[in-house]
Amino acid sequence: MKRVVLLMVMVFISVMSFAQDSSELMTQANAAVESKDFEKAIELFESVLAIPDHGQNVDNINAVLGQLRPAVAKTKASDAVDNKEYDKAIELYKAAIADYPDAGIEEQAGKMFYNEGIKSYKSEDFVEAANSFAIAQVEFNYEKAEKYKSASLKKAAEALVAEGKSSIDGVSVSEGNKAELKENLAKVYFSQGYEKYQEGAATIKDATDKVNAGSITTLDDEYKNAVAEGKKSFEQAIPFLKKALEIDPSNANASKVLAACEQSL
Incomplete structure (x- = not known):
């Protein structure tokens, strides 16, 4: 007992x-x-x-x-974003979303990368901005990021053109953004070439209209100078149009305007 x-x-x-x-x-x-x-x-x-x-x-x-x-999972992922460890952050967010599907983590992830894109855009790092917006959109379905991604890629293309670059080689653009950046680069070159072509065409047309109105003749210096100025604009347009075609050989508009410029010289 x-x-x-x-x-x-x-x-x-x-x-x-x-x-x-x-x-x-x-x-x-x-x-x-x-x-x-x-x-x-x-x-x-x-x-x-x-x-x-x-x-x-x-x-x-x-x-x-x-x-x-889920709070700890979110914090670890957001810390990785803050440290610019984007691949790690994506992996952590994806794992957290899988483990805690009702915790609103996908929306937070989208906002985090969207905000990274905004910061990069404001600092004029447009390629990095586009990369962040693309992650927000593609990886985490943050639809608001799409238009900002496109705007960033246009700005990035304009910056490359300003540097005289006709290639995206060496640009730290994400794989998913390469095609769109390249397309924008060709568009910017075409736009600048077309603008020069229009200037030349407008100058010559104005002088021709005066000839047709009888105020000047084709022998007058005013007409000759206008034609020379117009041709100079055509000459300035040609390098831009050729770069557009170098980037995008299928650009029919660039081919057409280039042919018009060359024919007028």
Whole structure:
């Protein structure tokens, strides 16, 4: 009988010990939550659940863990974005979305990369801006980023043209943005060439209209100077049009305007 009583006392002491341990861990876990050390809090709450007969409210602990785990996952991913570790951030966000599909993580990820794009755009790093907007749009379905991505690529193309570049080689553009940047580059070169062509055509037309109206003749210096000025504009248009065709040989408009310029010289 004494042995049975002794065993019962030992079991009671053991249960009391587990309860004390879990109570202390709960206190530490709640303190970790208060200090926003959520990873430590998760570890402590999980330690409580691992204790047999811990005597704590399991539903409450699981409810708290249900908030802390996605919060920690979001923080790790956003920290990677802040550190410009974009590939790592995408991987972390994707994993978090899979683990916690109802935590709104996809929208946060889209906003994070969208905001990165805005910052890069404001600092005139248009290629980097386009890359960030593309991640927001393609990886996290953040539709608002699409038009800003396109605007960034146009600005990037204009900057390349200003530097006289007719290739995107060496440009740190993402794979998904390469085709659009190249297309924009050809468009900017064509636009500048076409603008010069229009200037030349307008100058010659104005002089021709005066001839037709009888105010001047083709022998007058005013007419001859206008024709010379128009041809100069055509000559200035040709390099731009050739670069447009170098980038995009299928550009029918560039071919047509180039032929018009060359024929007029």
